[in-house]
Amino acid sequence: GGAGGRIVNALAKVERESDRAFTRDQHLVFDTTQEAFREFTDISPDKHVLVGDTHPDIRGEGLDGDIELGAEVAREDTDEIFREFDKLATHEVHATLFVAGLGGGTGGGVGPVILEGLQSITDSPVYVLGILPDDTEGDRAAYNASRALQSYVDLADNTLLFDNNAWFDEGADGDLEDSYQRLNIELVTRVIAVLAAGELENAPIAENRMDASDIIRTLEPGGVSTLGYATTELDRPDGLLQRLLAYFGNDDEDGPVTDATQIKELIQSTVQTKMTLPSEIPSTEKGMLVLSGPRDVCSRKGFETGRYWLEQETDTVEVRAGDEPMDGSLIAASVLLTNVTEVERIDEIQ
Numbered sequence: 001g002g003a004g005g006r007i008v009n010a011l012a013k014v015e016r017e018s019d020r021a022f023t024r025d026q027h028l029v030f031d032t033t034q035e036a037f038r039e040f041t042d043i044s045p046d047k048h049v050l051v052g053d054t055h056p057d058i059r060g061e062g063l064d065g066d067i068e069l070g071a072e073v074a075r076e077d078t079d080e081i082f083r084e085f086d087k088l089a090t091h092e093v094h095a096t097l098f099v100a101g102l103g104g105g106t107g108g109g110v111g112p113v114i115l116e117g118l119q120s121i122t123d124s125p126v127y128v129l130g131i132l133p134d135d136t137e138g139d140r141a142a143y144n145a146s147r148a149l150q151s152y153v154d155l156a157d158n159t160l161l162f163d164n165n166a167w168f169d170e171g172a173d174g175d176l177e178d179s180y181q182r183l184n185i186e187l188v189t190r191v192i193a194v195l196a197a198g199e200l201e202n203a204p205i206a207e208n209r210m211d212a213s214d215i216i217r218t219l220e221p222g223g224v225s226t227l228g229y230a231t232t233e234l235d236r237p238d239g240l241l242q243r244l245l246a247y248f249g250n251d252d253e254d255g256p257v258t259d260a261t262q263i264k265e266l267i268q269s270t271v272q273t274k275m276t277l278p279s280e281i282p283s284t285e286k287g288m289l290v291l292s293g294p295r296d297v298c299s300r301k302g303f304e305t306g307r308y309w310l311e312q313e314t315d316t317v318e319v320r321a322g323d324e325p326m327d328g329s330l331i332a333a334s335v336l337l338t339n340v341t342e343v344e345r346i347d348e349i350q
Helices: 002-017 034-039 067-076 078-085 105-119 139-155 176-195 212-219 240-248 260-272 300-314 344-349
Strands: 029-031 048-050 096-101 126-132 158-163 224-233 286-293 319-325 330-338
Touching: 002 029, 002 034, 002 096, 002 105, 002 126, 002 176, 029 034, 029 105, 034 048, 067 078, 067 105, 067 139, 078 105, 096 105, 105 126, 105 139, 126 139, 126 344, 139 158, 139 344, 158 176, 176 224, 176 286, 176 330, 212 286, 212 319, 212 330, 224 260, 260 286, 260 300, 260 330, 286 300, 300 319, 300 330
Parallel strands: 029 048, 096 126, 126 158, 158 224, 286 319
Antiparallel strands: 224 330, 286 330
C-alpha cells in the first residue's frame, strides 16, 4: 500500500546512501493504485506489483479503504502474487520485513493475504512493520487497523508498530500528508539502527557485536514490539595525545572521555522519550540495546550501567546488548522492546 511502499522506498534509499547492508536490493512493493508507484523511485520498476488490475471494481484505481474487497482481490490474484516472490532470494535472507499501513484498504485487506502466502514459502521469520493511523484519518481507518492488527499479529513472527497518532500533531504539523516524509525518516532511522545492527560495511571489530541471530532471538516472543532511539553529539578530543588518553582511559575529570553518566542518560532517554509505539515499559518480555559511536569515547561503565537500568525498567533479565563502533561525532543508543502487552493506543483503536 501507499504507506508501506513509501517506507520501503525510504529504507532502500537510506541503505543505498549509507554503509548499511540491510536488504541488498531485495524488495517488492505491492499496491492496488497504479498512480502510487510514481512515489517508489528507489525501487526498480520490475519490483512494482499492481494487485487487482483486472478486477472490475478496482482496475488500478485503489480500494478506497475497503479491506473486505482488498482481501477478496488478493485471494483472486494469489497465483500472480506467488510468482512475484520468485524475484526475491528468500533462501538467502535471515528474515523478511513486511511493511504496511494498517488503516488503508491495501495494507489492511490485501496485506494479510500476501503475508499468509509469504509465510507458506519461507522457513525464516517474517516480521511486520505496521503503521497505526492518526485520529485525523477517521473512524474507518481505526476500524481497519483494529481488524488488520489482529490478523498481522496472528500471522507474523513479530509485529513492530509505529503510531502516527503519537508522532503527528495536527495543530503544530499541519496536514498529515505533508508530514509523511518526516515521520518516515524518524521510523526508518530506528528500523535501520536496530534491525541492521552489526551490518556496517568495513566496520571496526566490536567488543560485543550484535548480529541477525541476536535480533531474531529478541523477536522470538512474537506479539507487538516497539523501537526507541536517542543520540548525543560529541565534543571530540583534539590532537594525538588527547585521543590516546581518550582511548586508554583518563582519570582527569576534565578529560575528553564521555563519562558513564552521559551514556547512562542517553540509554535512559531511548525509552523515556517517544518510542515508535508508546507502551508500558514493564510489560516488555525481551529487550535489545545497541550503542553506536566512536569506540575511543564511549564509557564501558556507562554502557553496562545503562543496560542494567534497562533490565530493571523492563523487569526482565533478557536484555541483549552490543556495541557498534563507527566514526563520527555522534553516539546513538537504540532499543528494541518485544511483546509489550500494555499499550493504551491499541486499546483506544479497538
